Amino acid sequence: MMAECVRRDKDCAEICWSAAGFLSRGSRFVEAVCRVCVAICAAECAKHEAEHCQRCVRECQQCADECRQMAA
Numbered sequence: 882m883m884a885e886c887v888r889r890d891k892d893c894a895e896i897c898w899s900a901a902g903f904l905s906r907g908s909r910f911v912e913a914v915c916r917v918c919v920a921i922c923a924a925e926c927a928k929h930e931a932e933h934c935q936r937c938v939r940e941c942q943q944c945a946d947e948c949r950q951m952a953a
Contacts, residue, residue: 885925886925886926886928886929886934889921889926890925890926890937892921893921893922893941893944896914896917896918896921896922897918897922897944899914899918900914900915900918900948900951911951912951915948915949916948918944918945918948919945919948919949922941922942922944922945922948926938926941
């Protein structure tokens with residue numbers, strides 16, 4: 882049950898790292914990468930009640946909010 886959550890978390894971390902790189906280079910693809918980041922960082926962890934999952938939800942939501950602003 883948690884296996885998909887772990888896979889999604891890894892994808893989220895990877896796209897956040899990539900988005901930061903695109904942002905730091907001032908890439909013309911920032912908006913597109915940020916849209917993908919929002920899609921990937923949807924809160925899979927929200928399905929679980931463990932404290933570390935809920936902390937993950939808050940962090941992913943903050944990242945997604947920042948990316949929405951960048952993609953706007």
